[in-house]
Amino acid sequence: MSKQKQSGDYRIETDSMGELKVPADALWGAQTQRAVDNFPISGIPMSRGFIRALGLIKAACAEVNADLGLLDAARAGAIVTAAEAVAEGRHDGEFPIDVFQTGSGTSSNMNANEVIAHLAADAGVHPNDHVNMGQSSNDVIPTAIHVAACLQVEQALLPAMRHLAETITRRAWECEQYVKTGRTHLMDAMPVRLSQELGGWAAQVEDAVARIESSLPRLRRLALGGTAVGTGINAHPQFGERVATRLTERTGIAFETAPDKFKALSAQDDALELSGQLKAYAAALMKIANDLRWMNSGPLAGLAEIALPSLQPGSSIMPGKVNPVIPEATAMVCAQVIGNDTAITIGAQSGNFQLNVMLPVIAHNLLQSLTLLASASQVLADKAIAGFVVNEARLREALERNPILVTALNPVIGYELGAKVAKRAYAEGRPLLEVALEETDLDEATLRRLLDPARLTEGGISEG
Numbered sequence: 114m115s116k117q118k119q120s121g122d123y124r125i126e127t128d129s130m131g132e133l134k135v136p137a138d139a140l141w142g143a144q145t146q147r148a149v150d151n152f153p154i155s156g157i158p159m160s161r162g163f164i165r166a167l168g169l170i171k172a173a174c175a176e177v178n179a180d181l182g183l184l185d186a187a188r189a190g191a192i193v194t195a196a197e198a199v200a201e202g203r204h205d206g207e208f209p210i211d212v213f214q215t216g217s218g219t220s221s222n223m224n225a226n227e228v229i230a231h232l233a234a235d236a237g238v239h240p241n242d243h244v245n246m247g248q249s250s251n252d253v254i255p256t257a258i259h260v261a262a263c264l265q266v267e268q269a270l271l272p273a274m275r276h277l278a279e280t281i282t283r284r285a286w287e288c289e290q291y292v293k294t295g296r297t298h299l300m301d302a303m304p305v306r307l308s309q310e311l312g313g314w315a316a317q318v319e320d321a322v323a324r325i326e327s328s329l330p331r332l333r334r335l336a337l338g339g340t341a342v343g344t345g346i347n348a349h350p351q352f353g354e355r356v357a358t359r360l361t362e363r364t365g366i367a368f369e370t371a372p373d374k375f376k377a378l379s380a381q382d383d384a385l386e387l388s389g390q391l392k393a394y395a396a397a398l399m400k401i402a403n404d405l406r407w408m409n410s411g412p413l414a415g416l417a418e419i420a421l422p423s424l425q426p427g428s429s430i431m432p433g434k435v436n437p438v439i440p441e442a443t444a445m446v447c448a449q450v451i452g453n454d455t456a457i458t459i460g461a462q463s464g465n466f467q468l469n470v471m472l473p474v475i476a477h478n479l480l481q482s483l484t485l486l487a488s489a490s491q492v493l494a495d496k497a498i499a500g501f502v503v504n505e506a507r508l509r510e511a512l513e514r515n516p517i518l519v520t521a522l523n524p525v526i527g528y529e530l531g532a533k534v535a536k537r538a539y540a541e542g543r544p545l546l547e548v549a550l551e552e553t554d555l556d557e558a559t560l561r562r563l564l565d566p567a568r569l570t571e572g573g574i575s576e577g
Contacts (some may be wrong), residue, residue, distance in 0.1 A: 114289075119227070120476075121134045122136065122137055122138070122305035123136055123137050124136075124137050125133060126142045126143040126146065126522055127143060128142065128143035128144050128147075130143075130147070133146050133147060134146070135516035136276050136326070136424050139207065139428065140204060140207040140211075140227070140228045140231040140232060141207055141224055141227045141228055141231070141405070142223075142225040142227035142230075142231065142241075142416075143242065143333065144220070144227060144457070145209075145210065145220065145223060145227050146223075146225040146379070147212045147220075148214055148215070148220035148223075148224070149209055149210060149211075151214075151497060152210065152214045152466045152510045153211070154211045154212075154213040154221070155211055155212055155213055155385055155574075156211065156476070157211060157212045157213075158208055158209055158210060158211065158482075159208060159210065159212060159476065159477065160261075160476075160477060160480045160481065161202060161205060162261040162265050162480045162483075162484070163221075163257055163261050163476050163477075164199065164200075164202070164205060164208050164225075164528055165199075165200050165201075165261065166200075166220070166250060166256075166257040166258075166260040166261035166264065167199065167200075167204065167221070167223040167225040167253070167257050168196045168197065168198070168199030168200025168225070168229075168359070169196070169200045169360060169363055169364065170256055170257060170260065170262060170337070170356070171192065171196035171199070171225055171229055171244055171420070172192070172193045172196035172197050172200065172359075172363070173356045173359035173360050173363065174246065174247060174248060174337070174352075174356055175188075175189045175192035175193050175243075175244070175246075175467030176189065176193060176359055177197065177247075177349075177352060177356050177359055178246050178247055178349075178352075179354040180219060181245060181349050181351065181352070181355070183349065184243060184246055185263050186238050187236050188233070188237065188238050188243050189330065189512055191232075191233035191235070191236035191238055192233050192236075192238055192243060192244055192574070194227040194231055194232075194233070195228075195230075195232035195233045195238075196225075196229050196244075199225065199229060200356060201289065204228055204232075207224075207228045208221070208224055208225075208228070209224075210224050212473050212474060212476075212477040213473070213474065214473055215473075215474060216463070216469070216470030216472060216473070217250050217251055217254060217468060217470060218250055218253075218254035218257075218472045218473045218476070219250035219254075219269060220494040221250075221254065222245070222248075222250035222253045223240065223245075223250070225244070226240035226241065226244040226245045227240045228537055229244045230243070230244050230443075244266065247340070247347065247348040247349060247352045248337065248340065248348070248410060249339075249340040249341045251336075251339070251340065251342070251378050251467075251468050252336040252337050252338065252339040252340055252374070252377070252378060253336075253337065254472045254473075254476070255336040255378060255381070255430060255469070255472065256336045256337045257301040257375055257476065258337045258381070258472065258475060258476045258479065259332050259333070259334070259335055259336075259368075259383065259384070259478070260335070260364070260368070261327065261480055262332055262384065262479055262480065262483065263332055263333060263364075263368070264364060265480060265482060265484065265487070266325060266329065266332075266387070267329075267366060267431075268569055269483065269484070269487040270325070270483050270486055270487040270490075271295060271322060271325065271326070272487075273486075273487040273488070273490040273491045273494075274321060274322050274325075274394070274486075274487075274490050275322060276490070276491060276494050277318050277490040277491070277493060277494040277498075278315050278318040278319050278322070278556060280494040280495070280498050280499050281311050281312075281314050281315040281318065281494075281498055282311075282312070282315045282499055283501070284311055284501075285307075285308040285309075285311035285312050285315065286308065287308075287503060288306075288307040288308050288311060288503060289306065289308040291299055291306065291307040291308070291503050292305070292306055292307070292503060292508065292512060292566045292567050293305060293306075293307055293310070293404050293508045293511070293512065294303050294508075294512055294515050294517075297345060301511075301515050301516075301517050302517055302537070303517060303518070303521075303569060304512060304537070304566040304567075304569050304570055305570055306567075306570045307503065309507075309570065310404075314400075314401045314404070314518065317397040317400070317401065318397065318401075318489060318490075319539075320397075321390070321393060321394035321397055324390045324393060325387070325390045325391070325394065326382070326439070327390075328386045328387045329387075331364065331382075331383040331386065332370055332383050332386075333367055333368050333386055334367060334368075334370070334371040334377065335353065335356070335357050335360070335368055335369070335370055335371055335377070336353075336366070336371055336374060337352070337356045337357070337370070338352050338353020338354070338356070338370055338371075338372070338374060339353070339354045339375070342375075342378065342467040342468070343373075343374040343375035343377070343378050343379070343467055344374075345374065349435050353370035353371075353374070353571065354369075354370045355482065357370045359367050360497050362364055375467065376492070378467055378468055379464040379465075379466065379467050379468055379469060380461070380464045380469065381460060381469050381471075381472070381475050382450070382461060383456075383460060383462040383466065384457065384461065384475055384479055385461040387479065388453065388454045388457040388458070388478070388479055388482065389454065389479075391393070391450055391453075391454065391479075391483065391486060392450060392451050392454040392556075394450075395447035395448075395450040395482075395486065396447070397448070398446075398447050398450070398486070398489065399443070399444050399447035399448075401443075401493070402441075402443040402444045402447070402493065403440070403444065405419075405437060405497060405498070405501070406438045406440045406441070406444075408438045409421045409437045409501070416470075416505050416507075417504055418504055418507055418511075418567075419502060419503055419504060420501060420502045420504060420505070420507055421439070421440070421497055421500070421501050421502045422435050422496060422497065422501065423435045424438055424439070424496065425438060430546070437497075439493055439496045439497040440493070442489065442492070443489045443492070443493050443497075446485045446488075446489040446540075447489075449482075449485060450482040450485060450486060453478035453479070453481060454478075454482070456474060456475075456478045457474075457475050457478050457479055459471070459476065460472075460474050460475040460478075468514075485541065496554055512545050512566050513543070513544055514542075514544065514545075516535035516536070516538040516539045516545050517535065518545050518564050518566065518569065519531045519532075519535040519538075519545055519549070519564075520536050521563050521564055521569050522549065522553070522555075522564070523565060524574050525555070525563065526553050526555070529552065533552060533554045534548050537552070544559055545564065546561065546564060549564075
């Protein structure tokens with residue numbers, strides 16, 4: 114990076130391809146500017162989490178190169194200070210390159226190298242020779258994807274998911290006494306306790322936590338040390354292992370060097386595995402969100418089993434209308450995550466020989482999915498599940514009119530007579546108990562005992 118002259122709003126920078134105008138106050142250089150000019154596509158820059166990971170990686174690499182005697186202490190210290198500032202988010206405006214760029218992410222790697230070199234210019238730091246020492250975009254960017262994803266999983270997503278599971282579990286305990294009509298195919302079915310329904314949700318979230326945790330050991334393996342094609346050319350043999358150790362010290366996450374650098378550079382199987390687990394969680398979260406919407410529906414013509422917290426007016430034309438906005442927002446997050454997984458799947462297929470060439474879009478979609486799911490989990494817990502109110506009268510009314518309760522009489526009166534009782538009760542709009550008294554030889558006390566909704570939530574076989 115070489116500054117030749119400056120005039121007004123721009124300065125002239127040079128790289129191996131020649132001269133280029135760069136904004137006068139920009140910390141980046143010619144290669145970043147070429148990417149800005151070449152990719153005016155989406156206006157979406159690489160995410161904060163990705164830039165944070167690049168800063169952490171560059172700092173760790175400088176420390177290791179100094180330890181190995183390859184980089185003098187003054188330059189290394191200046192690089193570390195500048196890279197830490199990048200990691201802390203103090204220069205995010207200096208990372209303007211579009212997500213849709215060169216498939217290796219070389220532009221973003223050079224963006225980081227140039228910004229850090231500019232910040233460390235007083236120490237005579239060069240973006241390629243010093244900041245990028247022992248590295249290639251081809252191992253830096255896959256490493257940044259893994260580091261950023263691990264940080265977001267550990268620091269944001271898993272805590273939010275555990276909070277959601279704990280909130281659901283607490284509400285289940287609080288709702289133990291409520292019995293409601295179960296539904297299969299959206300049709301009336303045997304009764305369940307509201308706590309049982311919520312317990313199923315909590316189990317979904319807890320299983321999702323376990324699945325995501327199970328993918329982390331592979332995500333903690335880092336490509337650094339593979340450099341251009343996986344052979345490690347121009348990197349010290351201990352470089353990858355030492356950088357992983359430094360990143361572990363900086364983050365508290367147990368990173369390790371990838372055992373096979375050729376796989377680490379050419380394949381994104383580990384990122385795709387995590388994305389698949391996020392998709393599974395998104396499907397579970399959408400089920401929970403939609404259950405909440407159905408249970409809240411009404412308040413007069415729907416199920417109206419619960420009332421979600423009223424958060425905002427629901428219509429610009431219908432006064433008094435309130436909508437289930439938090440479950441709706443959650444469902445949209447889930448749709449986005451499922452779509453992101455498709456993009457990541459296609460990206461992961463694009464490992465041509467020694468390099469995957471869709472790394473930026475994989476990074477963008479994976480980190481967006483992690484951010485969205487963490488936020489949605491927290492909001493769903495705090496603004497929907499924690500505060501819903503149970504409509505006990507509506508639950509009781511529906512139960513009393515539910516002809517499917519006759520299922521409990523099957524062991525006593527048989528399926529055929531049970532079906533006759535249920536159909537007649539439904540057709541005549543009468544309580545099941547009344548019709549069963551007329552159609553069977555069971556007395557009222559026995560019927561009340563056999564048809565007790567709370568007892569039916571416990572399972573088992575009625576005595577004949």
